[in-house]
Amino acid sequence: MEAQILGAAKKIFIAKGMAGARMQDIADEAGINKALLHYYFNNKEKLFQVIFLEAANKLFPRVNEIFSADLPLFDKIRLFCEEYLTIISENPYLPMFVLNELHRNPSNFLVKIWKDKSRPNPSAFLAQMETEVRKGTIRNIGPLQLLINLLSLTIFPFVAKPMIQQTLGLDEWQFRATMEQRKKEIPEFIINAIRK
Amino acid sequence: MEAQILGAAKKIFIAKGMAGARMQDIADEAGINKALLHYYFNNKEKLFQVIFLEAANKLFPRVNEIFSADLPLFDKIRLFCEEYLTIISENPYLPMFVLNELHRNPSNFLVKIWKDKSRPNPSAFLAQMETEVRKGTIRNIGPLQLLINLLSLTIFPFVAKPMIQQTLGLDEWQFRATMEQRKKEIPEFIINAIRK
DNA sequence: ACTTTTGTTAACCATTTGGTTAATAACATG
DNA sequence: CATGTTATTAACCAAATGGTTAACAAAAGT
Numbered sequence: 001m002e003a004q005i006l007g008a009a010k011k012i013f014i015a016k017g018m019a020g021a022r023m024q025d026i027a028d029e030a031g032i033n034k035a036l037l038h039y040y041f042n043n044k045e046k047l048f049q050v051i052f053l054e055a056a057n058k059l060f061p062r063v064n065e066i067f068s069a070d071l072p073l074f075d076k077i078r079l080f081c082e083e084y085l086t087i088i089s090e091n092p093y094l095p096m097f098v099l100n101e102l103h104r105n106p107s108n109f110l111v112k113i114w115k116d117k118s119r120p121n122p123s124a125f126l127a128q129m130e131t132e133v134r135k136g137t138i139r140n141i142g143p144l145q146l147l148i149n150l151l152s153l154t155i156f157p158f159v160a161k162p163m164i165q166q167t168l169g170l171d172e173w174q175f176r177a178t179m180e181q182r183k184k185e186i187p188e189f190i191i192n193a194i195r196k
Numbered sequence: 197m198e199a200q201i202l203g204a205a206k207k208i209f210i211a212k213g214m215a216g217a218r219m220q221d222i223a224d225e226a227g228i229n230k231a232l233l234h235y236y237f238n239n240k241e242k243l244f245q246v247i248f249l250e251a252a253n254k255l256f257p258r259v260n261e262i263f264s265a266d267l268p269l270f271d272k273i274r275l276f277c278e279e280y281l282t283i284i285s286e287n288p289y290l291p292m293f294v295l296n297e298l299h300r301n302p303s304n305f306l307v308k309i310w311k312d313k314s315r316p317n318p319s320a321f322l323a324q325m326e327t328e329v330r331k332g333t334i335r336n337i338g339p340l341q342l343l344i345n346l347l348s349l350t351i352f353p354f355v356a357k358p359m360i361q362q363t364l365g366l367d368e369w370q371f372r373a374t375m376e377q378r379k380k381e382i383p384e385f386i387i388n389a390i391r392k
Numbered sequence: 393a394c395t396t397t398t399g400t401t402a403a404c405c406a407t408t409t410g411g412t413t414a415a416t417a418a419c420a421t422g
Numbered sequence: 423c424a425t426g427t428t429a430t431t432a433a434c435c436a437a438a439t440g441g442t443t444a445a446c447a448a449a450a451g452t
Contacts, residue, residue, distance in 0.1 A: 020215030
């Protein structure tokens with residue numbers, strides 16, 4: 001039952017956001033009485049936090065692993081794109097959900113709830129880039145800028161999915177195919193951009 | 197008065213989204229009675245649409261102009277980054293607002309409201325890229341992918357602003373400086389990536 | 393001056409919404 | 423089987439919320 005509720009809550013929260021989601025919607029989606037929701041999860045806030053943390057736990061831990069792995073920079077970039085695009089492709093709406101709620105939360109109290117493992121932590125990656133720049137193996141680009149570029153190229157298409165599909169007239173399958181292609185395109189793009 | 201209301205509505209809608217915004221909040225922000233809101237704008241939906249269109253009109257028309265301008269590809273990319281980052285920097289929360297509401301709207305009825313001038317229209321840009329690839333002046337990259345890359349690199353940092361600031365520990369000024377830097381960094385990055 | 397139109401408000405209303413209660417059903421356990 | 427515990431529900435409640443009304447003030451027309 002608890003799992004059933006969480007599934008329903010995930011669907012509704014992700015579709016409508018914290019403010020737009022109705023407890024009744026979640027109950028309906030789970031096929032249960034609204035009171036039963038409060039039996040398992042005391043209130044909307046609590047339920048939402050569970051879903052948010054679940055989302056964060058799907059998105060970030062693997063990223064952090066890759067960022068701090070012991071790999072050459074280029075391989076790391078390739079691995080990141082390959083794996084991260086896979087993760088997001090399986091949960092295309094998670095990035096928007098997380099970013100949006102982060103955006104809406106005053107003084108981001110969500111961050112306080114956040115566990116370390118699932119909090120994004122790019123410090124190792126930044127250090128590695130700096131080393132490569134100093135060694136002269138890549139162009140002189142700010143590590144911060146490069147990190148932002150990497151994240152932008154992988155995440156943004158999913159955040160903008162509705163707009164991209166709308167303005168470019170892509171159906172679901174064309175969109176997926178395009179994202180699949182990006183697993184190879186993005187690393188190539190980035191590496192071409194920074195290789196000396 | 198009408199302008200005062202619109203200002204308040206813009207602030208509240210952008211901060212909390214359609215679902216999270218309260219008519220009372222908007223009235224308070226505008227320093228007026230709630231009934232006066234309904235005097236000027238019949239209902240929440242109507243008021244929201246005005247704000248949404250205003251936002252879209254700030255974000256897209258100039259982009260379309262640049263996309264369809266008569267300029268060499270590289271210049272176009274430089275111009276786009278320069279101007280678009282300026283526009284967004286002045287309205288850092290607009291992209292999130294538009295993308296979010298687009299995301300939440302079932303069967304995107306918003307798109308129907310949307311005027312042509314302010315609807316994103318990259319077809320000329322896509323064609324130009326295709327030409328350049330065929331002429332062999334740039335690497336063989338899919339025009340669609342390149343367009344997505346360009347948009348990702350410019351827009352995403354603002355959508356992810358809270359997360360970026362949080363995880364990288366940037367204050368407001370550091371963030372702005374980083375974005376300012378990107379006006380030069382992004383075109384350089386892209387051109388390096390595609391130049392043969 | 394006075395009448396009409398426009399702007400503004402306090403009070404009110406119906407519905408929605410998150411949450412509770414009390415009663416009941418299902419289940420475990422001695 | 424009796425008893426206590428857990429799961430589930432219908433009915434209910436108070437607060438919040440979008441929206442309306444009716445009265446009043448200010449401006450504009452005449």
